[in-house]
Amino acid sequence: MTTFALSLPRAVPRRTLVGVAALTAVVMLWSSFALSTRALEGAGLTMADAAIVRFAVPAVVLSPWIPRTLRTLRTERPTVLALVLLAGLPHFLLFAWGAHLTSAALTGLLVPGTVPVFVTLLLFLCVRRTVSRRRVLALAAVVAGVAASALFTGGPTGPGGIAVLLAAGLVWAAYTLGVARTRLDPVGVIVIVSITSVASALLLAVTEVLPSALLAGTADLSTVGSYALVQGVGTGLLSTACYVVAVKNLGSSLPAAAGALSPVLTAVVAVPLLGESLGLGLGVALALIVTGVAVFALSPATPSGQSTPR
Known part of the structure; x- marks a missing residue:
């Protein structure tokens, strides 16, 4: 019987295939994160509740890996660790606050x-x-898209929400950059981010800095489970894990760019799911940002003749 060899695995490095597969999952999961965070108020949960649930699930599931992660932390650089921890409660609260002030799309x-x-x-820098x-031109298109969203988004909370979301983008x-330089593996990153974040969220809730329906006993258990x-599981x-795998296999620039394709899915799903509409301003912003991201991902990282450090 004649056998035929497939050329794709030979043409594309295995780490590239793994990175692209991880990025595909990231796009879908980030979209679900944006949609569920925007629907937070309707679910009867506060930002503190959402943070506790979001980080407690991975902290419990991955608890057997805590000792190994703590041993690895002994050799981690403090600056890199600080950058990694930004993905936890700081980014979550900024993202949730911005979602409260704007739309899911x-x-x-x-x-x-x-x-x-x-x-x-x-x-x-x-x-x-x-x-x-x-x-540079691709990034200019992204900046123009952000400006369009700020210009055409109506309502008194629009500009404030945009500023908060930009801060969340900077934190991410x-x-x-921290993930690209950390000595922690993907599981270790999730463990340390989840533990520190759930502890911080519980502290904010117990001290009543942030209100909590969970601690007050008024949260609906079925909503908490969903x-x-x-x-907890998806995000x-x-x-x-998928984002860390993508960065480790593809470098930091491409995952950061490709992840921006999730707005297309978010904007489309938000229309029937949350009753939102796609206005002219958001449509222009969406077109500019997605086009900029696509050009960015397909362009060489540096001018020809120069190498690109990972």
């Missing part, structure tokens, strides 16, 4: 859409990495 658009801009800016002209960009599945475990 805008939430899903601005945070991942601006991460490539901030990653490139931080790399330039920290290591003086130059950027190719095509990527810093985390992305949220634990979407946020807390799967999306974090």
Whole structure:
């Protein structure tokens, strides 16, 4: 019997295939994160409740890996660890606050859409990495999309929500650079982020800095269970692991850019699920940002003749 060899596995490195598969999962899971966070108020949960559920699930599930992670932390650089921890409660609270002030489509658009801009800016400021002209133009399109969303988003809370979401994008960009340099494996990243975040969220709830329906005993258990599945398992475990795998296999720039494709899915699903509408301003912003991300991902990282450090 004649056998035929497939050329794809030989043409594409295995780590690239793994990274692309991980990125595909990230796009879908980030979209579900934006949608569920925007629906937080209707579910009767506070931001503190959502943070506790979001980080408690992976902390409990991965508790057997805590001793190993703590041993690895002894050799971790404090600056890198600080960047990694930004992905926990700081990013979550900014994201949830911004979602409260805006729409699901805008939430899903601005945070991942601006991460490539901030990653490139931080790399330039920290290591003086130059950027190719095509990527500069692509990032300019992203910036124009952000400006369009700020200009055409109506309501008194629109600009404030956009500012908060931009801060969330900056925090995630810093985390992305930290992940690319950490000695922790994907499980270790999830463990340390989850433990520190759930402890911090519980402290804020117990001290009443943030209100909590869970501690007050008024939260609906079925809602908590559903949220634990979407946020705790989907976002807390799967999306974090997939993002770390993508960064480890593809570097920091491409995952940061490709993740911005999740707004398309978020914006489309938000229409029937949350009753939102796609206005002209959001449509323009969506087109500019997604186009900028696509050009960014397909362009060389640096001007020709220069190498790109990972």
